[in-house]
Amino acid sequence: MPRAILYDSTLCIGCRACEGACAERWGLPYNDTIANEERISAHKLTTIETHGDKFVRRLCMNCLQPACASVCPVGALQKTRLGPVTYDASKCMGCRYCMQACPFQVPTYEWSSRLPRMRKCDMCFERQSRGQLTACAEACPVGATKNGERDELVAEARQRIAEKPDQYYRKVYGLTEVGGTSVLYLSAVPFEQIGLRTNVPQEPLPMLTWRVLELLPDVVSTGSVLLGGIWWITNRRAEVARAEGRNTGPKGRK
Amino acid sequence: MMIGKLPKITVWRAVFAAIMLSGLYATWLRVFYGLGGSTNLSDKFPWGLWIGFDVMCGVALAAGGFTLVATVHIFNLRKYHPVLRPAILTAFLGYILVAVGLMYDLGRPDRIWHPIVMWNPHSVMFEVAWCVILYTNVLFLEFIPIVFEKLGWHKPMEWVHRISVPLMILGVLLSTLHQSSLGTLFLIVPEKLYPLWYTPILPLLFFVSAIAVGLAMTIFESWHSSRAFGRALELPLLASLARVLAVVMSVYLWIRFLDLFHRDAFALLTRNRTETWLFLLEMALLVAPTVLLYQARIRRSPGALYACAVMVVFGIVANRLNVGITGIEAGSGTHYIPKWSEVAITLSLVAVGFAIFRVIGQYFPIFEAHSSEDAAAEMEETEADPVAVG
Numbered sequence A: 001m002p003r004a005i006l007y008d009s010t011l012c013i014g015c016r017a018c019e020g021a022c023a024e025r026w027g028l029p030y031n032d033t034i035a036n037e038e039r040i041s042a043h044k045l046t047t048i049e050t051h052g053d054k055f056v057r058r059l060c061m062n063c064l065q066p067a068c069a070s071v072c073p074v075g076a077l078q079k080t081r082l083g084p085v086t087y088d089a090s091k092c093m094g095c096r097y098c099m100q101a102c103p104f105q106v107p108t109y110e111w112s113s114r115l116p117r118m119r120k121c122d123m124c125f126e127r128q129s130r131g132q133l134t135a136c137a138e139a140c141p142v143g144a145t146k147n148g149e150r151d152e153l154v155a156e157a158r159q160r161i162a163e164k165p166d167q168y169y170r171k172v173y174g175l176t177e178v179g180g181t182s183v184l185y186l187s188a189v190p191f192e193q194i195g196l197r198t199n200v201p202q203e204p205l206p207m208l209t210w211r212v213l214e215l216l217p218d219v220v221s222t223g224s225v226l227l228g229g230i231w232w233i234t235n236r237r238a239e240v241a242r243a244e245g246r247n248t249g250p251k252g253r254k
Numbered sequence B: 001m002m003i004g005k006l007p008k009i010t011v012w013r014a015v016f017a018a019i020m021l022s023g024l025y026a027t028w029l030r031v032f033y034g035l036g037g038s039t040n041l042s043d044k045f046p047w048g049l050w051i052g053f054d055v056m057c058g059v060a061l062a063a064g065g066f067t068l069v070a071t072v073h074i075f076n077l078r079k080y081h082p083v084l085r086p087a088i089l090t091a092f093l094g095y096i097l098v099a100v101g102l103m104y105d106l107g108r109p110d111r112i113w114h115p116i117v118m119w120n121p122h123s124v125m126f127e128v129a130w131c132v133i134l135y136t137n138v139l140f141l142e143f144i145p146i147v148f149e150k151l152g153w154h155k156p157m158e159w160v161h162r163i164s165v166p167l168m169i170l171g172v173l174l175s176t177l178h179q180s181s182l183g184t185l186f187l188i189v190p191e192k193l194y195p196l197w198y199t200p201i202l203p204l205l206f207f208v209s210a211i212a213v214g215l216a217m218t219i220f221e222s223w224h225s226s227r228a229f230g231r232a233l234e235l236p237l238l239a240s241l242a243r244v245l246a247v248v249m250s251v252y253l254w255i256r257f258l259d260l261f262h263r264d265a266f267a268l269l270t271r272n273r274t275e276t277w278l279f280l281l282e283m284a285l286l287v288a289p290t291v292l293l294y295q296a297r298i299r300r301s302p303g304a305l306y307a308c309a310v311m312v313v314f315g316i317v318a319n320r321l322n323v324g325i326t327g328i329e330a331g332s333g334t335h336y337i338p339k340w341s342e343v344a345i346t347l348s349l350v351a352v353g354f355a356i357f358r359v360i361g362q363y364f365p366i367f368e369a370h371s372s373e374d375a376a377a378e379m380e381e382t383e384a385d386p387v388a389v390g
Helices: A017-026 A032-036 A067-071 A097-101 A125-129 A135-139 A150-163 A206-213 A216-243 B002-038 B049-061 B064-074 B078-105 B124-151 B154-162 B164-188 B202-228 B235-262 B266-270 B274-293 B296-300 B302-332 B340-363 B372-384
Strands: A003-008 A047-051 A054-058 A077-079 A085-087 A145-149 A183-186
Touching: A003 A150, A017 A032, A017 A047, A017 A135, A067 A077, A067 A097, A067 A206, A067 B164, A097 B164, A135 A145, A145 A150, A150 A183, A206 B124, A206 B164, A216 B064, A216 B164, B002 B078, B002 B340, B049 B078, B049 B164, B049 B202, B049 B302, B049 B340, B064 B078, B064 B124, B064 B164, B064 B202, B078 B124, B078 B202, B078 B235, B078 B340, B124 B154, B124 B164, B154 B164, B164 B202, B164 B302, B202 B235, B202 B302, B202 B340, B235 B274, B235 B296, B235 B302, B266 B274, B274 B296, B274 B302, B296 B302
Parallel strands: A003 A183
Antiparallel strands: A003 A145, A047 A054, A077 A085
16 A cells, blocks of 8 residues: 655644654755755755744655656656655666656755756655655654555545644645645645645646657657658659659759 | 958857857866856756757757658659758757757766666657657768768768668658657646646647748758858749748647637736747747748848748747746746856857858768859759749
């Protein structure tokens, strides 16, 4: 069963324990300056954003049908059956199509490096494969970030809304956005008020390009028959003309 | 003649040298300080001028190669033969420069070969990579007979000639695929690309406009090479090419009109936004030459014909930049102005393209049998040819 993360913005106290745990898991530096950078970057793969008195966590959504993995020309990005979208830096040639394609603008790049890599959260693929929780979920002191089976977390999110309808905005973000994501959000206010993108399509994005790409064999086969046929007809006409001794124009071949 | 010409060449050489020096310095920045030190790209805006212009415009402007190959060899319209070789040369140089541009833009240019062995058939970029690699090889084989001819190597010329028909068909197919796929690339960003440009038929629009700009580039380079090499302009030929261009442009503009109409996108034009003005600029550059080229007076005047070709080229360049850069800014929630070094590299690539074209045009039989006397004869011949007029 695919794994997921449920982030409940109403429980989050903005302590940034998730940020520290994430930095440690990736071996990235973490200090007060970095803590104050409220945006994800190549050296900070998750962040807490402050929106007035509300907090919201940003991390890779690990989409169910990720645009990044579908666009990667070398297959460096893979959607695993466990849920995380993993990245193999040794394949990546740095075209950055994943960054362009991501509807959540999650992938970041090591811009100042001479041998740069893309960086993003992979929902602790290795830890979860070993049966451990994600570093962020383990570190969260108040249970705002919870790691578990996606189905169970969806049920739990719905239950929380049902139990305390006055405390929650009555939707789960990530349920249907771009066809569903592995990170689910609960909030007290409409999602756009805490900076989540609500203009993303409700269908999986990879379909948009696949619809065209899958026509490729048809285009190639029809095209070659058509072009070959046209060549045969037009050149036959020229051959006949030549045989009949007519001039076919300034540059007749042969 | 020589005295009048020399200072002009010196000015151009000075400009060329200045561009190349700035390009060299920018290259140094790119190599030692990475993309961060040489570009204004950011996590929110990962593609800039090098993709928007060097790759997307580069490929489009090289479309004359496949358009003319199809016209001359597949549709067997032999009268266009005189402009075929310049078109193939432009395409071949264009694709090599696109590859060079990519070497700058890729974060890991040492891995540019990865798509050959690491496959993801679901990726548009993967398809583009394969098509561009294969088509560059096709262009090489379409170009190499010119070299063989110069060297007088008849045997290898025959070998290439033997595979020429399947080769040309393959070239046209590969071009069809990746010209349209450059549009498909942007189908994945429906929430980022401004709705004046985002449409499910982007691939179709990219393909049709590539044909148009390929024809326009053929007129453009014929005009320039006639000046550079002091040969007569193949005016009647270019005039009839311009007629085809007008029709292709009309089809293109009509599809765009229908697309905007069916998506109810015209209402967007009432908004006072940068995108509106950029769209109107693009449209002006595309509509004006289309209307003008329907008039015989314009088609027969070298200056006006050239101006129209330039407008089409600039119009399609504006389109590619709007789709690849400016139309994406608002949706990305950021602002992007290329760094000077990005512009320097782009200008250097264009300058190198012009320079190599000139050198090859001088030493290889690109413009065959086109001294002034021949051109006069050709003119009569073309005029007399019923196909040329009809």
